[in-house]
Amino acid sequence: MNLSVIGTGYVGLVSAACFAELGHTVIGVDIDEDKVKKLKNGECIIYEPGLEEVLERNLKSGRLSFTTDLKEALPTSTVVFSAVATPPNEDFSADLKAVFIVAQTVAKYADHDLVFVNKSTVPVGTGKKCQKLISDTLKERGVTHHIPVVSNPEFLREGSAVMDTLQPDRIVVGINGDDWSKEIIDELYQPLTRVGKPMVHMDRESAEIVKYASNAFLATKISFINMLSELCEHTGANVRNVAKGMGLDDRIGPRFLHAGIGYGGSCFPKDVKALIALSKETGIPLPIVQSTYEVNQHQRDRFFKKVLDILPEKATVGLWGLSFKPKTDDMREAPASDLIIALEKAGHTVKAFDPIAMDNAKALHPNIQYVSSPMEAAKDANTVVLLTEWDVFRGVNMEELSNTMKGKHLFDGRNIYDAQEAKNAGLKYIGIGVSTSTKS
Numbered sequence: 001m002n003l004s005v006i007g008t009g010y011v012g013l014v015s016a017a018c019f020a021e022l023g024h025t026v027i028g029v030d031i032d033e034d035k036v037k038k039l040k041n042g043e044c045i046i047y048e049p050g051l052e053e054v055l056e057r058n059l060k061s062g063r064l065s066f067t068t069d070l071k072e073a074l075p076t077s078t079v080v081f082s083a084v085a086t087p088p089n090e091d092f093s094a095d096l097k098a099v100f101i102v103a104q105t106v107a108k109y110a111d112h113d114l115v116f117v118n119k120s121t122v123p124v125g126t127g128k129k130c131q132k133l134i135s136d137t138l139k140e141r142g143v144t145h146h147i148p149v150v151s152n153p154e155f156l157r158e159g160s161a162v163m164d165t166l167q168p169d170r171i172v173v174g175i176n177g178d179d180w181s182k183e184i185i186d187e188l189y190q191p192l193t194r195v196g197k198p199m200v201h202m203d204r205e206s207a208e209i210v211k212y213a214s215n216a217f218l219a220t221k222i223s224f225i226n227m228l229s230e231l232c233e234h235t236g237a238n239v240r241n242v243a244k245g246m247g248l249d250d251r252i253g254p255r256f257l258h259a260g261i262g263y264g265g266s267c268f269p270k271d272v273k274a275l276i277a278l279s280k281e282t283g284i285p286l287p288i289v290q291s292t293y294e295v296n297q298h299q300r301d302r303f304f305k306k307v308l309d310i311l312p313e314k315a316t317v318g319l320w321g322l323s324f325k326p327k328t329d330d331m332r333e334a335p336a337s338d339l340i341i342a343l344e345k346a347g348h349t350v351k352a353f354d355p356i357a358m359d360n361a362k363a364l365h366p367n368i369q370y371v372s373s374p375m376e377a378a379k380d381a382n383t384v385v386l387l388t389e390w391d392v393f394r395g396v397n398m399e400e401l402s403n404t405m406k407g408k409h410l411f412d413g414r415n416i417y418d419a420q421e422a423k424n425a426g427l428k429y430i431g432i433g434v435s436t437s438t439k440s
């Protein structure tokens, strides 16, 4: 099938490359000329394990191409995916400008019937608005092309996006009574459904809510254990033991029960905020979502306060990890950004190391030092703070760390170290959800 994917960011690029991998002919469209130029040259513009090979293979095969001109892509496309960003506005609502521009542009230049699919995460009702915009634009043009709007939210995770796309645990499709678009979407995903990947059909509004509900639920699970981590610190309990004891219950499960400095990234924070905005807009209370947001803020703030409180004036801080999570170069809503800003404001020197995200971090924080290894970041530091649990930080030798640092505080924002081992090496270990008195 011929299709185009508008927006070649973390979702659009992976989707375009993977649809081509599944045998479709795909044109990726982006307004960013630099991105498109690099992609045409086979340069992978984001760090995503496995993506480079898929890109290269499909560019070579001719099944994948890129353009900045949507008009070029439309004539051959049976399906047009919109995968543009929907970042949070100041008032927490999702910024849908790009989504509407894309829907309108498609309607303006379409010369045949096609299926318009929203892959971006959009608040419930956005599909209906897109449908109206498309119908109005077609009417203005005096043409009668059939362009139904379908919701097909994306569930890929950065860091395993290629695998998630080629082996999804579910494909959610929201269609409001249009058999033709259902047939097309079924055919498009046949390479996956044929091998047993479940496709769930539903109405468009439910599909839009599924995405927000899934992200808010996972964010809530994280905030729940983070909330308990403070109680553990206060009472002498250990949140790791609590999570283990809870997670062995089949009904609860161990995933997303790992206490840390809170969720970040481009999805959980913005989707939780968008639900809060939707609650205000509709008047429907969503108090659990509001609490999830507040707990996350509180968790980050109280950890950073602990770091700032122990630092002498003009201290040197070694930061381990910058991206919002391992296996991605994405710095959106990364805890590291907030901490860097706070440390710079307080007049401290920051030496940071991240195996992949340093280029993106440099664009946001040009005035800190970037070094080439964990120990270089720790050298002569008053404090080392682990923010992203990249594998390279897991095997750090505590004796070596202790001898390299000037001070002794090791802040473990991801709870990956053994407190006793750190203590034995002479370090003052501050993890999350463990009372400090048992550790120092």
Ligand SMILES: NC(=O)c1ccc[n+]([C@@H]2O[C@H](COP(=O)([O-])OP(=O)(O)OC[C@H]3O[C@@H](n4cnc5c(N)ncnc54)[C@H](O)[C@@H]3O)[C@@H](O)[C@H]2O)c1
Pocket: 006, 007, 008, 009, 010, 011, 012, 029, 030, 031, 032, 035, 083, 084, 085, 086, 098, 101, 102, 119, 120, 121, 122, 154, 155, 156, 157, 158, 266, 267
């Ligand atoms: N990043 C994730 O892990 C993830 C996972 C699931 C869902 N989503 C959702 O997918 C959507 C896209 O997220 P992302 O992380 O890929 O965003 P992104 O910012 O990485 O990519 C968006 C791309 O769209 C392009 N763009 C903007 N306006 C355009 C236009 N008018 N025409 C063509 N291109 C245009 C931008 O240049 C950019 O390359 C969001 O709604 C997000 O919530 C993201």
